Amino acid sequence: MNSIKKQDTADKIMMAAIDLMADRGYNGVTTEEIATKAGFSEKTLFRHFKSKQNLLESAFHRYHYAEEMKDLFDKEITWDLHTDLMMISRNYHRIMHQNRKLIQISGRERENLPGFQESTHKHPQQLKEFLTEYFEEMYNKGEIIQTDPKRQAVVFLYMHYGAAMGRINNDPILEAFSIESFIEESISIFTRALTP
């Protein structure tokens, strides 16, 4: 039972930490609260993590969404603009939504998470490069009009990033709206703009 149970406890504590810190920030939450929420004593928390800071870092490391983002590119590209953009957007929003708590924390805790900001920025960066290449290729295939593919990629990304952040922050604008509906509209606009 040793390492399994041990891991289980650590996981529960990390989950509790993520939950609470996403709502109230690193400094807004006490180690006691985290432990209680996880169903353990504060002492146990400190037996598993050598400090509060270390707990946050561990939690981040453990639940990092790094890898998923990459898979997004490896999916089936059909070279049909609408289909591909829909697929990419859906996956993007799914990943952003799954990782919303980590994203909230990361936005907030620049100071407390050394070298973390960069890892948050790494994946959009990759996505931007992938999209840029995709648009270039589509242009070469004569499927889209010629403009600057890098700029198109950035606009596309920010459009979805904005919506993803709105969703994370419970923006009332999205209340009347499903995210699926947003995706459809945005892709329609994009498709229509780029189709020759």
Added chain:
Amino acid sequence: MNSIKKQDTADKIMMAAIDLMADRGYNGVTTEEIATKAGFSEKTLFRHFKSKQNLLESAFHRYHYAEEMKDLFDKEITWDLHTDLMMISRNYHRIMHQNRKLIQISGRERENLPGFQESTHKHPQQLKEFLTEYFEEMYNKGEIIQTDPKRQAVVFLYMHYGAAMGRINNDPILEAFSIESFIEESISIFTRALTP
């Protein structure tokens, strides 16, 4: 010199508070730091504001970007799609940039700012309604194609919201890019998508 100087002191303290809290959050900054940065003693801070919480609220109230957003609609609409969208975007980004510190704080400090979230959401809401009406009117004039104007407005807004947030957070994606360049590309895409 009474109330002028008094206001001046209070202002300096509020400015210092905004500066520091935008970087490190409410709980990440001490009243002493704020006072020192403002060039006063901690005592003076508490003579002007009855608590740290009250200081934050006052600062927010004072520098609230509420009003500016509305002016954005009252500007010259030319009923030329490209021109109007450029004007709106430029103003939007200008206001967002001017108020970046308050925006950062507001995103972070949901818990500490009672009823603040709603006031942050109010203006985009207004903007969304204005844009919706604008798109409807443009459709009636036969200047744009028929789709759902509300959805168009939301997509337009989030596109710029995303970029504005990226700019605030120093997203490296925007490094190679001026915001003006983003605006141009995004409006080109939008214009091309909506033009009959």
Added chain:
DNA sequence: AATTAATGTCAGTCATCAGTGACTGTCACA
């Protein structure tokens, strides 16, 4: 039955921080 790993309890340390109270200094102005 003895051992061990994981957790709990309790009492306590140490540092920090919001906020206060008493008193002083300074300048404007009447």
Added chain:
DNA sequence: TGTGACAGTCACTGATGACTGACATTAATT
């Protein structure tokens, strides 16, 4: 010259929060 408005200093308090050490408990393992 005296009063009022504003800021400073200093020495506190009271609370909180991260983190520790000693010892007890529980339950599974051998």
